[in-house]
Amino acid sequence: MSALHTEEHWDIEIKPTESLFKLDFKSVWQYRDLLWLLVRRDFVAQYKQTILGPIWFFVQPLLTTLMYLLIFGRVAKMDTDGLPMIPFYLAGVICWGYFSESLTKTSDTFITNANIFGKVYFPRLVIPLSVVMSSLIRLGVQFSLFLVCWIYYLVSEKTMQPQWGLLWLLPILVVLMAGLGLGLGVIFSSLTTKYRDLRFLLTFGIQLAMFATPVVYPLSLAPEKYRWLIVANPFTSIIETFRFIFMGKGQFEWSYLAYSGVVTVVILIVGSMIFNKVEKTFMDTV
Amino acid sequence: MKKHAIEISNVSKLYRLGEVGTGTISHDLNRWWHRIRGKEDPYLQLGQENKRDSKGGEYVWAIKDVSFSVEQGEVLGIVGKNGAGKSTLLKLLSRVTAPTTGSIRARGRIASLLEVGTGFHPELTGRENIFLNGAILGMTKQEIKSKFDEIVEFAGVERYIDTPVKRYSSGMYVRLAFGVAAHLESEILIVDEVLAVGDAEFQNKCIGKMNDVSKKEGRTVLFVSHNMNAVKTLCTKGALIERGTLAATGDIQPIIDRYLTSDAQNTRVLSWSDADKPTKGEIELQHISILDSKGRLDNAFTTSDDVFVHVGYKLKEDLKDLRITASLLSYDGAVICCTSDFTFQDSARLRTKGEYESVLKIPGAFLNMGKYFIQVEIDIPRTKLYFKDITLEFMVDEVVENQLGVTINPKPPGLIHPILNWQINKR
Incomplete structure (x- = not known):
């Protein structure tokens, strides 16, 4: 009986393990509506029953920027490459904020969604993708805040020299940030299904990593001897390039940027391989 | 196909x-x-x-x-x-x-x-x-x-x-x-x-x-x-x-x-494979089951349904005065009544060699809602005891008919709930 059918077409085949590299982008595409709805859900549900609603998007980076201004600018008197402090810190805060939010939220993918994952099948990759996308909306809103502030300083103070010719790099920077957040988040989420220890590592790891990235200081301030350490961080060139485009100061090097690109691609590939392996059976261990 | x-x-x-x-x-x-x-x-x-x-x-x-x-x-x-x-x-x-x-x-x-x-x-x-x-x-x-x-x-x-x-x-x-x-x-x-x-x-x-x-x-x-x-x-x-x-x-x-x-799922039925049918002396037990009027095992009983207790057995030799007794017990083990297929009519006193099924009918409009046990005993009075205390259980799920007509009211009190005759006479 079954021999008769073996050569026919089957839509779904469920087998124990599939190859590491078989990533099912086709089915992710089939579920694109779900992706948009999840992004919408994140966005809508987050601010239900709040009075200020999406204004909270502005409050957080503004307060953080003011905090840095006081501590690192006024108290520690750290140099900002001669740039006005507010746009300098704000640029770092929103870029780092986007990365760290994407990373922490995607790293919880399996644990927070175990309830849904345990009941129905859909391509698991949809969830981390939706997280990165809804954070992207947040980044967009916060970026407009940065633009307003930047224009103000551009007109009132003449210290910034925007590099208009490099503006096309901006979307690439966003893709790199999203890719790094997604890739690392996916790796962490896959590993935490079995070993929850990594969650603790991640929460303070991100805080520490911020200081290994030129968020509150310019790269030029780092001592020559240890600069390679900070440059080795793929996020460094992203922030430096961002600042260079808008303010004309910063260590912009094509090689640094290319390095970040390569690292991002490697992390994404490794991440999707691990994710692919774990998503089939994680329900048994989560 | x-x-x-x-x-x-x-x-x-x-x-x-x-x-x-x-x-x-x-x-x-x-x-x-x-x-x-x-x-x-x-x-x-x-x-x-x-x-x-x-x-x-x-x-x-x-x-x-x-x-x-x-x-x-x-x-x-x-x-x-x-x-x-x-x-x-x-x-x-x-x-x-x-x-x-x-x-x-x-x-x-x-x-x-x-x-x-x-x-x-x-x-x-x-x-x-x-x-x-x-x-x-x-x-x-x-x-x-x-x-x-x-x-x-x-x-x-x-x-x-x-x-x-x-x-x-x-x-x-x-x-x-x-x-x-x-x-x-x-x-x-x-x-x-x-x-x-x-x-x-x-x-x-x-x-x-x-x-x-x-x-x-x-x-x-x-x-x-x-x-x-x-x-x-x-x-x-x-x-x-x-x-x-x-x-x-x-x-x-x-x-x-x-x-x-299947095992212990429901004790409305006891049956055995050929190899391990319980046998005592001349009697081999074949099955005991509690069925509804259509011979179904899976149907829930209501108070208006007749409940049938089937006892199937095989006699290897002719037996006289054999008695199958069924006791109806309430959920807490109290004996409500006891009944047997014993008969004094001469022609029926002897059961010849062969397969038999004794069927007890518990009429509808008699039981209350709840769980009941049936205990089966097979003996020849004052002579020989073959099987004792074989227990089955069944549920009556809802009250569908009583003096109030068709109803799903809460369970009435009492171990049984028969519809009995009342006469109302004005003096």
Whole structure:
């Protein structure tokens, strides 16, 4: 009986393990509506029953920027490459904020969604993708805040020299940030299904990593001897390039940027391989 | 010949019991070391039969070597005791987790309804949740839009559609969730125990909808339930899962009978295989069962039903004055009455060699609602005792008729609740 059918077409085949590299982008595409709805859900549900609603998007980076201004600018008197402090810190805060939010939220993918994952099948990759996308909306809103502030300083103070010719790099920077957040988040989420220890590592790891990235200081301030350490961080060139485009100061090097690109691609590939392996059976261990 | 919608071949699933803890990393390393050297996973061999009530090793086969296929448009009922592996099988089918060995192939989309309301977000409104839930179950936005009105009507929540679902009653919640799932356009629908929730009217609606889905639209449905009445009305074919293995497949009625007669599931019947029929002296017991008037085993009794106790036995020699006694006991063991097939009529005193069945009829409109025991004893009075205290039990589920007419009132007091004659005389 079954021999008769073996050569026919089957839509779904469920087998124990599939190859590491078989990533099912086709089915992710089939579920694109779900992706948009999840992004919408994140966005809508987050601010239900709040009075200020999406204004909270502005409050957080503004307060953080003011905090840095006081501590690192006024108290520690750290140099900002001669740039006005507010746009300098704000640029770092929103870029780092986007990365760290994407990373922490995607790293919880399996644990927070175990309830849904345990009941129905859909391509698991949809969830981390939706997280990165809804954070992207947040980044967009916060970026407009940065633009307003930047224009103000551009007109009132003449210290910034925007590099208009490099503006096309901006979307690439966003893709790199999203890719790094997604890739690392996916790796962490896959590993935490079995070993929850990594969650603790991640929460303070991100805080520490911020200081290994030129968020509150310019790269030029780092001592020559240890600069390679900070440059080795793929996020460094992203922030430096961002600042260079808008303010004309910063260590912009094509090689640094290319390095970040390569690292991002490697992390994404490794991440999707691990994710692919774990998503089939994680329900048994989560 | 119809095409197969699903083919399951040699599917097994190994689970590790206990906590996932420090042992995990060493097992993982050991597994990896074996794989590098091209050897089989050492823990696969440790797997044991899925028996929940006996102690054993850490690894258990929740499902072991299950193979069967389902035809397109068929409604397959999967029955089995708690922990037999039904849900694991459904999880494998709905791709929640992957099998350890074996493969499953299917034609068309599989949508599963393992628990209603999956992915409902309490803060979102009914409308938003219909779209979100539909998308999680695999529908496109366009499909949901075209079915939206139907879903809302089915669930009966028009008025609350723009209210966050956290304000819904649990019944409304379930209705809405089932509505979404039932209107899926998947070729294969998997339903697990959803009927346990919701009121009777809604349950009938669900069964009706599932019937439509399979009969009118020709879709395949896999249905898991402990409610044998629902299984019987819905399903044409059945699969019985026992301790992780497939015990039987085929038409639904024999499957249900076998499930109900399987060990300790229900003691409305005692039967034995040829080898171990209890035998004492000249008598071999064949079966004892409590059936309804149509000879069915799975039907629930109501107070108006006649209850039949069948005692089947074989006499190897002629016997005189044999007596089959049945005692009716209440749920707490109190003897309500005692009755036997003993007869003093001369011609009937002798039972010649052969097979017999003594049938006791407990008339309708006699018992109350509740659980009763029947104790069977076989003897020759003052001479010889053959069998004693063979106990069966049965339930009377509802009061349907008494002096008040047809009613579903609360249980009346008393061990029995016969309808007796009253005369009202005016002086």
